[in-house]
Amino acid sequence: MRTVLVSVLASACLAAPALAQNRAAKPLEIYVVDVEGGNATLFVTPSGETVLIDTGNGGNQAARDAARIVEAAKDAGVTRIDHLIITHWHGDHFGGLQEVARQLPIAHYYDHGANVQATPATDDFFKTVYEPLTAKAMHTVVKPGDTIPVKDLKWTVVASAGNVLMKNLPGAGRPNQYCAESKPDAGDPTENAQSVSSYITFGKFRVVHMGDLTYNKELDLMCPNNRLGAADLFIVSHHGQAISNSPALVHALHPRAAIINNGTRKGGQPDAMKVLFSSPGLEDLWQMHFSLLSGQEYTVPGAFIANQIDQPDTAIPIGQWNPPAQGQQAPPAPVHNGKAYYFKITAQQDGTFTVTNMRNNFSKTYRPGTANATR
Structure with a gap:
C-alpha cells in the first residue's frame, strides 16, 4: 500500500509542473467584435477566464450586436462572462447588454458609477435592465489604481469617473515629449470623459x-510624465475620433499595432488617422470598416479591413468626406447588418502576438525586437 501511495504522489508531483507549463504555453486571446461603431472586446485567458468590455449598440441594433458578441464567444469556447466592464453610459457601449446577458451568464459587473449625462433611454436602461442584472450578480464601481482580479493577467484601471491614475505603473514615469504637441481643448462634460480605461499585461x-x-x-x-509606459497593442480610443487619440497618448504608448472599432461613417476621422499613422514604431493599423470620413487618403489596405457592407461595393472616395452644410441632412451611411467578422489576437507571454482578420484569414505576427511595417 505504501508503494502504491508513493507512486501516486510521485505521479501527481510530476503532473503538476506539466499542467502549469501547458497553461503557460497557452495564449491570451482577444476578440475585437464588429458592432458598427460601438464597442465590444472579449478577452479569454489561458485559464479560460473571460472579460468583456462593453456590449455594443442598443435599440433595434441590440439583437444584431449581441448575436455577434455571442458568436465570437462561442468560437472561443466561452459559455459565460466572468467580468463585464461597461466603460461609460452611452448606448453604443451598453446597448446590447440585455441580449448578451440572456445568452451568456455574467458573474461580475464593473462600471465608473453614476451617469453624468442622463437621458430618458439611459434612465430606463438602469431601471429595467442594469439594476435587475447587478442585483443578481457581483457589482463593483472602479476607480483609478484598482486592479480587476483576472487569472493570468494584470488588469489595472487607469481612468474612471473623470479621474486618472496619479502614480506611475512599473517602469513608467519618464517625461512625455509628446505633451508639447497636444494642446488641451475646451473640455468634455459628457460620459466619454468618464470612461473606464484599462492597461492590461500578460507576461x-x-x-x-x-x-x-x-x-x-x-x-x-x-x-507631463508618461504614467503608463509603452504598449504592444492599442485598441484605438473612441472609434478613431479626433476628440480622443492625442499624440501625448498614442505616440507615447509607442504601440506596434493598433485596431480601430469604427463604422463606415463613425470614427476613423482624418485628424485621428494622422496621429495614428505618424505614431513612432507603429507597424500596422487594422480597421473594422473602411471609413468614408477619411476616404482612401487614410484608409488602410483592404487586407487589414475586417468588414464590407450590405450594398453592392462602390468605390471609396479618395479624399475625406465633407459633411453637408448646416441645416442639410446627410445621406444614410452604408448599412452592414449581414455577416460580420471580428479581429482575433493571440498573444504569448514573451510579447509575441498575432492579429488575424477573420474575413480573409490574413494574419500578421509581431515579435519582440523586430519590425516589419506594411505601410
Whole structure:
C-alpha cells in the first residue's frame, strides 16, 4: 500500500509542473467584435477566464450586436462572462447588454458609477435592465489604481469617473515629449470623459483599452510624465475620433499595432488617422470598416479591413468626406447588418502576438525586437 501511495504522489508531483507549463504555453486571446461603431472586446485567458468590455449598440441594433458578441464567444469556447466592464453610459457601449446577458451568464459587473449625462433611454436602461442584472450578480464601481482580479493577467484601471491614475505603473514615469504637441481643448462634460480605461499585461505583452476617454483626460493621465509606459497593442480610443487619440497618448504608448472599432461613417476621422499613422514604431493599423470620413487618403489596405457592407461595393472616395452644410441632412451611411467578422489576437507571454482578420484569414505576427511595417 505504501508503494502504491508513493507512486501516486510521485505521479501527481510530476503532473503538476506539466499542467502549469501547458497553461503557460497557452495564449491570451482577444476578440475585437464588429458592432458598427460601438464597442465590444472579449478577452479569454489561458485559464479560460473571460472579460468583456462593453456590449455594443442598443435599440433595434441590440439583437444584431449581441448575436455577434455571442458568436465570437462561442468560437472561443466561452459559455459565460466572468467580468463585464461597461466603460461609460452611452448606448453604443451598453446597448446590447440585455441580449448578451440572456445568452451568456455574467458573474461580475464593473462600471465608473453614476451617469453624468442622463437621458430618458439611459434612465430606463438602469431601471429595467442594469439594476435587475447587478442585483443578481457581483457589482463593483472602479476607480483609478484598482486592479480587476483576472487569472493570468494584470488588469489595472487607469481612468474612471473623470479621474486618472496619479502614480506611475512599473517602469513608467519618464517625461512625455509628446505633451508639447497636444494642446488641451475646451473640455468634455459628457460620459466619454468618464470612461473606464484599462492597461492590461500578460507576461511581457501589453494592451491598452481606453474606452471613449477624451483628449483632456488623456493629457491628465500622460502629462507631463508618461504614467503608463509603452504598449504592444492599442485598441484605438473612441472609434478613431479626433476628440480622443492625442499624440501625448498614442505616440507615447509607442504601440506596434493598433485596431480601430469604427463604422463606415463613425470614427476613423482624418485628424485621428494622422496621429495614428505618424505614431513612432507603429507597424500596422487594422480597421473594422473602411471609413468614408477619411476616404482612401487614410484608409488602410483592404487586407487589414475586417468588414464590407450590405450594398453592392462602390468605390471609396479618395479624399475625406465633407459633411453637408448646416441645416442639410446627410445621406444614410452604408448599412452592414449581414455577416460580420471580428479581429482575433493571440498573444504569448514573451510579447509575441498575432492579429488575424477573420474575413480573409490574413494574419500578421509581431515579435519582440523586430519590425516589419506594411505601410
